[in-house]
């Protein structure tokens with residue numbers, strides 16, 4: 365459940381009308397609900413309570429310092445994929461000792477940085493990486509905690525670009541090879557074989573692929589734990605969220621009476637997985653990203669033009685694919701609603717941005733309330749893989765981000781000044797005037 369809903373005719377985030385925020389801060393504007401972040405974290409944390417566990421928020425989904433701080437204050441750890449992300453955790457007041465460090469391309473410098481800051485574990489993606497971590501640990505006279513990422517070869521049944529647990533993907537080490545890898549790793553100096561990790565994909569709305577992967581991997585963990593004395597097993601992230609009925613899903617009754625019955629809730633997830641995990645007697649790590657941040661954010665944009673061609677009604681807005689690339693990149697759906705509710709007939713519309721790419725669109729042939737120049741729209745469920753994937757394409761500044769807490773709101777990222785886009789660039793010496 366989330367905290368974006370109409371109060372009267374005004375779309376609000378918690379106790380603050382989005383139109384107030386759009387007026388105050390301009391657009392494009394990301395708005396995050398602190399209550400939603402807390403609610404989603406707490407629901408998952410409570411559902412997993414029967415096992416010792418640590419939620420490591422996958423901050424690749426949203427790494428704004430205020431979002432990190434919200435989750436750190438609730439006790440969250442962090443799933444990171446670069447030294448930069450670990451630095452962000454520290455900058456937000458989070459604990460690097462609750463960080464796991466994933467990713468296929470860790471550099472020596474990143475490994476050294478993580479070791480010096482005593483991270484919880486490296487999630488290792490190859491044998492070459494194990495050897496490199498061992499070498500760096502020896503040089504620094506440290507013991508490196510490691511978990512190897514197993515690729516269970518289970519199809520998550522999600523979009524190809526966010527499937528990670530099959531042998532077509534670059535991630536992890538094949539299930540059949542894992543025991544040999546651990547046996548060789550045990551001979552490398554300065555490594556502590558602390559656990560095993562997996563992650564099969566993102567935006568899973570059915571618990572079945574999770575169940576199949578856990579059922580397949582648990583016997584392997586049991587054998588490895590007996591040999592190497594593990595502390596944890598990480599089941600990765602991937603819990604899906606509601607995109608299609610985002611607005612309705614903010615209503616509690618949607619979850620109990622209506623379509624919410626078919627959605628993967630923390631309860632459903634935990635009810636299926638906890639009984640499979642409990643016999644391991646290990647700490648369970650979870651790495652949710654989208655589940656914590658997705659429904660907690662909206663992208664607010666202003667309508668610049670309405671352009672009718674022979675075939676189409678284009679609603680041209682001031683946000684673009686540089687602000688939210690998911691529709692262009694993954695064909696993803698974001699519900700689009702006006703900030704001020706209106707009745708009347710809908711118009712089949714393409715909602716597009718100002719960037720010079722045909723791929724710069726947010727919706728195609730979407731029945732949309734009739735809007736005019738100067739009206740505002742909100743793209744819902746935009747809190748995950750939204751602003752973090754932002755770019756300066758077409759020299760467009762990164763959007764403002766605001767955090768709402770009840771009736772309070774605060775800018776948590778200023779709109780980028782346009783000169784900052786080229787602040788690190790300079791003409792070559794022979795071009796200077």
Ligand SMILES: Cc1ncc(COP(=O)(O)O)c(C=O)c1O
Nearest residue numbers: 422563566601602651652653654
């Ligand atoms: C290793 C790992 N863990 C966790 C996540 C987070 O996934 P999600 O946002 O779907 O929960 C990802 C996403 O790519 C990932 O690669």
